[in-house]
Amino acid sequence: MPRDAEAIAEQVFVALADPSRRAILAGLASQGPATATDLAGCLPITRQAIAKHLALLAEAGLVTAEPGERRRVRYRLCSAPMQVAQQFLAALARDWDGRLDALKDHLDRVLPGLPQPHQTQ
Amino acid sequence: MPRDAEAIAEQVFVALADPSRRAILAGLASQGPATATDLAGCLPITRQAIAKHLALLAEAGLVTAEPGERRRVRYRLCSAPMQVAQQFLAALARDWDGRLDALKDHLDRVLPGLPQPHQTQ
DNA sequence: ATTTGACGCAACCAGCTGGTTGCCATAAAG
DNA sequence: CTTTATGGCAACCAGCTGGTTGCGTCAAAT
Numbered sequence: 150m151p152r153d154a155e156a157i158a159e160q161v162f163v164a165l166a167d168p169s170r171r172a173i174l175a176g177l178a179s180q181g182p183a184t185a186t187d188l189a190g191c192l193p194i195t196r197q198a199i200a201k202h203l204a205l206l207a208e209a210g211l212v213t214a215e216p217g218e219r220r221r222v223r224y225r226l227c228s229a230p231m232q233v234a235q236q237f238l239a240a241l242a243r244d245w246d247g248r249l250d251a252l253k254d255h256l257d258r259v260l261p262g263l264p265q266p267h268q269t270q
Numbered sequence: 271m272p273r274d275a276e277a278i279a280e281q282v283f284v285a286l287a288d289p290s291r292r293a294i295l296a297g298l299a300s301q302g303p304a305t306a307t308d309l310a311g312c313l314p315i316t317r318q319a320i321a322k323h324l325a326l327l328a329e330a331g332l333v334t335a336e337p338g339e340r341r342r343v344r345y346r347l348c349s350a351p352m353q354v355a356q357q358f359l360a361a362l363a364r365d366w367d368g369r370l371d372a373l374k375d376h377l378d379r380v381l382p383g384l385p386q387p388h389q390t391q
Numbered sequence: 392a393t394t395t396g397a398c399g400c401a402a403c404c405a406g407c408t409g410g411t412t413g414c415c416a417t418a419a420a421g
Numbered sequence: 422c423t424t425t426a427t428g429g430c431a432a433c434c435a436g437c438t439g440g441t442t443g444c445g446t447c448a449a450a451t
Contacts, residue, residue: 159287165359166283169409171276178366186427198410200429220418220428228363235359238286242349242356245299290439307397319440321399341398341448 154237160209161234169194170202174211174226182215182225275358281330282355290315291323295332295347303336303346 164170169192176188185203189196203224206212210230217223285291290313297309306324310317324345327333331351338344 155292159289159292162283162287166280166287167409168280171280174362184427194409195411196428197412197430201409222428226366228366231359231363231366235356235363238282238352238356238359241295242352245347245349245352288439305397315439316441317397318399318442322439340396343398 154233157210157230158234158237161211161230164206164209164211165231167202169198170206173199173202173206177212177224177226182223184221184223275354278331278351279355279358282332282351285327285330285332288323290319291327294320294323294327298333298345298347303344305342305344 165174172192173188176191177183180187180191185196185200188199188203192199203212203214207214207224211227212224213227214222214224286295293313294309297312298304301308301312306317306321309320309324313320324333324335328335328345332348333345334348335343335345
């Protein structure tokens with residue numbers, strides 16, 4: 150519903166476009182909240198690489214960092230932004246399917262001058 | 271439903287993660303099927319850049335290339351893979367929430383008095 | 392036949408990105 | 422106090438990526 154849903158969706162798309170990131174999220178989903186070091190035990194990349202990914206995921210809101218005891222930081226999944234992205238996708242698909250074609254035809258009849266794509270270059 | 275839905279979803283995520291690509295799709299949605307040269311008239315990048323994006327979009331199945339008369343190639347939107355990605359997202363969100371609920375219940379039963387979920391942040 | 396417009400391909404470039412190693416700080420354990 | 426993880430930078434690297442320019446070509450219009 151918010152007008153910047155596209156911004157959130159973009160971050161989610163960027164986040165989910167990377168296999169390592171999806172693996173991290175899958176790890177968090179299966180094991181529950183975990184630290185970067187924990188996740189490094191299950192994945193073929195270093196702890197630092199995972200930490201970078203977690204930072205990006207936190208920025209996208211897909212994960213929240215909660216500092217625990219003994220200087221450890223646990224990351225927990227957060228599905229809210231993903232639902233935003235999902236609804237963004239749903240709206241996009243709905244718009245594409247014919248509905249906008251009808252709208253376009255109407256516009257073509259009502260505003261004859263504007264919309265023709267003109268070739269430059 | 272297909273097991274490679276994740277592969278399709280990944281391609282859709284990669285495609286939609288780029289603003290130029292989203293602009294191209296928006297242009298196709300508003301103007302209907304168009305050629306790379308047409309789209310170059312509405313966007314601040316060159317025809318060749320758009321052609322590359324269109325190739326990627328076609329690979330992802332978000333767009334189909336239909337050769338027309340006079341050597342022109344028009345591209346038309348295709349929402350099918352986006353719906354796959356959308357359902358992938360929905361399933362993921364549902365999975366996450368389910369897992370987290372189950373984990374919470376489990377912890378509540380096993381550790382009765384302990385860990386009142388203290389949300390930091 | 393020549394011009395014109397549009398496509399495709401290839402080379403090239405700058406900047407981002409995923410990943411690594413190395414180092415330092417801190418906090419618990421010995 | 423020394424050891425032993427553990428987390429947080431920072432530098433660095435290779436490869437991808439978004440974008441450009443340039444060129445060859447083909448179909449239609451002149």
